[in-house]
Amino acid sequence: xxxxxxxxxxxxxxxxxxxxxxxxxxVDWFFNREAQDFELVGIYETNEDLVxxxxxxxxxxxxxxxDDLETMLNETKPDAVSAFGATSEHLSIVKACAPKKIDVMxxxxxxxxxxxxxxxQSLAEENHILVLTNFETSWYASTKYIxxxxxxxxxxDLTKILVNDGHEGPKEIGVSEEFLEILVDxxxxxxxxxxxxxxxxxxxxxxxxxGEKPLSVTAVTAQNKPEIYANVDDEATIILQYPKTQGIIxxxxxxxxxxxxMAVYGTHGYIVxxxxxxxxxxxxxxxxxxxxxxxxxEQKYRDPFSYFYGVMTGDxxxxxxxxxxxxxxxxxxxxxxxxxxxxEMNKSVFLK
Numbered sequence: 497x498x499x500x501x502x503x504x505x506x507x508x509x510x511x512x513x514x515x516x517x518x519x520x521x522x523v524d525w526f527f528n529r530e531a532q533d534f535e536l537v538g539i540y541e542t543n544e545d546l547v548x549x550x551x552x553x554x555x556x557x558x559x560x561x562x563d564d565l566e567t568m569l570n571e572t573k574p575d576a577v578s579a580f581g582a583t584s585e586h587l588s589i590v591k592a593c594a595p596k597k598i599d600v601m602x603x604x605x606x607x608x609x610x611x612x613x614x615x616x617q618s619l620a621e622e623n624h625i626l627v628l629t630n631f632e633t634s635w636y637a638s639t640k641y642i643x644x645x646x647x648x649x650x651x652x653d654l655t656k657i658l659v660n661d662g663h664e665g666p667k668e669i670g671v672s673e674e675f676l677e678i679l680v681d682x683x684x685x686x687x688x689x690x691x692x693x694x695x696x697x698x699x700x701x702x703x704x705x706x707g708e709k710p711l712s713v714t715a716v717t718a719q720n721k722p723e724i725y726a727n728v729d730d731e732a733t734i735i736l737q738y739p740k741t742q743g744i745i746x747x748x749x750x751x752x753x754x755x756x757x758m759a760v761y762g763t764h765g766y767i768v769x770x771x772x773x774x775x776x777x778x779x780x781x782x783x784x785x786x787x788x789x790x791x792x793x794e795q796k797y798r799d800p801f802s803y804f805y806g807v808m809t810g811d812x813x814x815x816x817x818x819x820x821x822x823x824x825x826x827x828x829x830x831x832x833x834x835x836x837x838x839x840e841m842n843k844s845v846f847l848k
Contacts, residue, residue: 511805514538514574516565516589517581518546519674520603522630526578526801527554533805538572540565546674565592574598576808578801582684583691587612594623601628601804605695605832606825608686613829617822626807626814627822630800631699633661633756634819637790638769639700640797642760646704650779651762657704657743659697659758662689665749667724680728688728689749690717690839691832697745698831700758701736702824707817709827710736710743714844715835720750734835737844 513534515523518541526536527550539556541547542563550556562568569577569592579589579602586602593600600620606629607613620627633639645651663669666679678684685691702708713736717729724730731750736743759768765779773792778785796802796812803820806812816823834845 509533510535511575511808512537512573514540514568514572514577516540516577516579517585518550519543519582519672519678520580521671521675522603523580525799529799529801531799531802531805534576534801536560537574538562538568540568543674565589569593569596569598576601576804578804579603582678582681583686584608584612584684587616590616590619590627594619594625597623597625599626599628599804599808601626601630601800601820604629604631604699604825605686605691605828606822607829608683608691610826610830610833613826617826620822626804628804628807628820629699629822629825629828631696631819633696633700634803635793635798635800636756636769636772637793638772638775639819640793641775641788641790642758642767642769643703645767645777646760646762650764651760651767652764654704654741654760654762656761657701657741657758658746659700659743660746660751661693661696661756662746662748662751663754664751665721665724665730666692668749669754680725682728685728686832687717687836688725688732689730689747690715690728690732690734690835692749693747694732694734694745694832694835695828696756697734697743697747697758698736698828699819699824701743701745702827702831703817703819704760705738705741705743707823707827708738709847710738710831712737712844712846713831713834713838715838717836717839725749729839732835732839734831736831 511534513536538560540562547561576599577593666676715734718731720731732747734745768776773790775788776785796806807814838845
């Protein structure tokens with residue numbers, strides 16, 4: 497059955513939406529979704545080749561493209577903006593949007609430096625806007641399941657958490673030239689695999705630890721493929737030490753396959769998230785490990801734009817301890833910056 501939505505209903509229920517940048521590879525998600533919660537009114541992009549490519553790929557009107565962010569915001573007056581450029585540009589986008597009371601969602605991580613992250617937080621709080629950070633693992637049913645089990649103290653006191661993220665390498669998997677240019681630039685990306693995939697573990701760890709910061713951060717980085725990644729690391733291991741819990745984050749552009757999985761151990765048992773919906777669980781009283789197939793999450797939690805819309809409209813309650821939240825993601829950037837310093841100095845960094 498085909499359902500037709502009238503233009504009047506669309507106008508009443510949708511939010512005006514704009515994109516800031518097209519170079520990040522995840523931007524295509526927006527153009528390929530069918531939901532009508534956001535009405536695209538503008539796209540800011542200075543790369544003329546990218547503009548042409550997206551105009552042709554999605555049959556877009558040239559009139560919605562702008563090469564100046566402020567002009568786009570002033571003329572289109574969006575309710576929300578999503579950033580799909582370099583991570584280093586997130587602060588400037590929030591600076592432009594915050595005084596205009598425009599909510600913002602950025603791709604992970606929030607910023608390349610802790611200083612930028614704190615300024616973004618300050619701007620958001622002063623102007624009462626949302627700034628969400630999107631991570632793929634936030635959509636996972638397995639992530640939600642583990643958070644619930646930890647919240648109910650099913651695993652007892654957490655002792656060790658291992659998070660593995662990455663793939664064969666951005667060049668190896670064929671990301672676009674524009675996206676690769678960001679990822680291999682230490683100023684635009686913050687680092688290589690350390691920032692690109694270390695941020696997932698830092699995000700999950702911080703949420704599972706209920707926002708608590710680690711006492712110390714110890715990291716080792718390497719360039720296993722300097723002929724490809726001359727200016728950034730492609731291998732990173734980060735150890736986060738809490739009073740009674742240790743987190744180990746393995747971020748790599750050298751895995752033989754793409755992976756996003758984690759294992760959470762406590763005094764009463766463990767849970768392994770093999771992927772977005774497969775769980776292995778064993779509590780002390782269980783004779784053997786259970787293999788659990790989870791159902792996919794509700795659509796509004798599986799689509800970051802639907803989640804963004806839901807939080808904006810109040811359909812989803814904003815939680816400062818959520819994976820998307822600003823307080824959690826400011827700590828994520830503090831951890832990443834400490835990890836970068838630790839690897840450079842070859843010693844642990846202790847957080848205040």
